[in-house]
Amino acid sequence: MGKCISFFLLMFMFFNQGISQNPQLKSGVVFKKLFLDYQSQNGGSFSEFKEYRHGYEIGYHRMLSDKIAINFPLRYGVVNSHLDSINCLKKRVASLDAQFQYQFNEPGRKIIPYVLAGVGGVMEQEGDFNIQIPAGLGFYFRLAPNAYVTIQSEFRYSLAESRNNLQHGVGFTYLFGKAPEETPKIMEKVMEDNDNDGIANELDLCPNAFGSKELNGCPDKDGDGVADYLDKCPDTKGLAAFGGCPDTDMDGISDNEDECPNVAGTKALKGCPEKVVDTDGDGVPDADDKCPGEKGTSATMGCQDADGDGVVDKDDKCPNKPGLKVYYGCPDTDGDGIDDSRDKCPKVAGTVANEGCPEIKSEDKKTLEVAMQAVQFQTGSAILKSESNAVLNQIADIMNRYPDFNMNISGHTDNTGSSSANQSLSERRAKTCYDYLIKRGISADRMNHTGFGESRPISTNDNEKGRTLNRRVEFNLVNRQ
Template identity: 50%
Template sequence: MKHLNKLFVSMLMIAGLSATAQDSNNPWAISFGANAVDNRTSASPRDFNLKDHFSQFFDVKDHWNILPSVSYLTVSRNVGGNFSVGITGSVNKITKWVDWVPGQSANTTTVSNPGDLMYYSADGNIRYSLKNLIGSKWFDPAVNVGGGYTWLEDKSAGTANIGGSLTFWFTEQVGLSLSSTYKKAFTDRNGFGEFEVPSLFQHMAGLTFQFGGKDTDGDGIYDKDDACPDVAGLPAFQGCPDTDGDGIADKDDACPDAAGTKELNGCPDTDGDGIADKDDACPDVAGLPALNGCPDADGDGLADNKDKCPTVAGPRENGGCPWPDTDGDSVLDKDDKCPDVKGTVANNGCPEVSEDVIKRLNDYAKTILFNSAKATFQQQTYPVLQSIVAILKEYPTSNFSIEGHTDSDGKDAANQKLSEDRAAAVKNYLIENGIDSARLSSAGFGESKPIATNKTKAGKAQNRRVEVKLVK
């Protein structure tokens, strides 16, 4: 049984040293002060009475052995959350030994001096702080369990420990600690008065110092909680600075050196137009977002600083000035294909092709002569074609269709093809002589559209023709 008890105690000590928590900001803590030992216990396991262990708990004068000097030292470390683990060493001198009087009632005790026995203990513990649970920063109650070993002169025993403590924090790192721990000793007692290591209470009072927190920039905010650990800052901004004092941390401030508004990410707006000065092309004059903060007096969509006519609306393409209409035909010069000659809107500012012009074109077209049964021109036709080119150039925006026709001699298919080829020949000549191909089209109608009888030679001559038509 004795060896099993020691094994149990050893396991408790290992557990006590393998998990701990102090304060997550300052993970290490050291405590030291005075301790008191109270060995008021039962005579033997068969007479165990819980009431005897806890009766007269504060009988300091008769039962407590106090060494009025620094007589204990605890070192502990935070391991996360509210948990800490630590190890405590203590020393005391037993001058008050509490024991039972043989043969008397269970509540009769005697107090004697066993000869100034030296008391030593080494204990490991797991501590759980309730400070965060109760939401306090200075009042820190805790409970702890663990195990250890106690020596009284040449006697020793393992103990299982349970207790509680109170720490009153004067500052974040310095506090007054009070604790009481019940130590259950694993020893064999064979009768009243026989000296063994007893189960006992140990009380401690001392100072606790927390340390180990890292504050690289020295702003009083630990690195683990500091959003800007390398630059001194303010608690309100998780340790980040606010250089311009506008209430926006530099890391979130688009203009950290100039006070601004939250709406503009910390940037100023001198002219009050809702556009930050850094993005405002005209920071001293209220303007429009669409124009990068510049005004547009004439409302033409061009900022005044880029508008050649800032008080008169005009298109961007003309520098903000109105387009001129030199010939007064209601077609602006920029769109007027004939800006110096009055024309019509429908014809892009150029004169409309009149019926007389069409008649002139077709009078010329009637005199176009082809080699017999071919789409090639006779030599005397070229001056006629040049006259047609000259007329078409006078109307550069008008489109025309060249149509070919034949008489009824020959087969229909051959006549159809011949008419198409002759119309195409005229079209190609015009294109080769400077007329835009996009303005011209050609078609052949064979013998299908005669304008005279095909029964006479004169009628057939009229039917073999080229016509020019205006395409509207």
């Protein structure tokens, strides 16, 4: 018995928590006379009404909403023992359920059908306890706003063996609290709406034309927010500021009053622009054209810009090559800060001091200086001595490292012998070095050679040391033009 009480207390506390959240809904009590049938579900006959036993129910009823209720019926009765349908013994049983009802209720209905389902615990006379699951249907017959006669039948499925049963009941339900007052119906005045636009004639500014609430019942064919009866251009979407007409050129003059609706103009000229003088026909008025005698573009204020670099031709030092404004329209291909028009090495970054060409390294300059005396020839001839080959090879390497430079090769002699013979010898020696470098892969168009004979001494010819210095071949790197 203790188990049964604990089970029902737990169940009641759980459901009561949900009920307490709806204190505004009705509570009530239920009383029923029960007819208990354990026999038909356990080997007996359903039609043997005399086998039905009696019981009683008292319960708590709670409306959770206008259609859903919960009941806690406490029942007591005497049933025939399920163990022997023929020689059955009478047995007392007590039960407590939690049952949910769904009521097919509508305002004013006198008969309210409902279905139910739930769970319950049953304690038998001998101390046996089992769980049963009821499901059924019933009817409420309204006697008064708070009072009902109840008829109910339910099938109860037991989780214990041979305890399924049917229970039928007839009783009375009373709900506490004040019955809801019916709100009296207020007779609404029937208002006419000739155009069926949902706006009564009394409020409709256009009672015979279908319109919108926003425009007080008036139509707006072009959908510009200006009612047709106020719209100066009812078939063309426009602006309220212009009485529903558009202003295509946005010159402040509506199209219906604008003689040039697609070109912005002035009010004085009825929406048309003032006549503009454009002598060269480039679309830039002479008043704004910095070159009114030549066709240009608006971007260059009417002046020509052949290379499209933004520097007009009259100010462009390189009018056929796109360049930068800072260089007066000339490019700076190698990005060394010296524009190509002044850069003698435009494809290789260099220095201002070297006119845009890279500086020659000091060790390479030293090699060229040494070469003046290191390149040796057989006495009185233009035939190279073998030790000169290594020096010329170094010069070829230097030429390859400085592709933007050319080389001037010049031959010189002392004053021994006739000047004509010395002139010829200096030319032939310079040519010999030139030919050697070509064989080493240096392009001929990067070199030139010449002889100066005895005309350009770098020392005295009065002694052997000075004459030795004057007999030389010079190799000078120069910027390519």
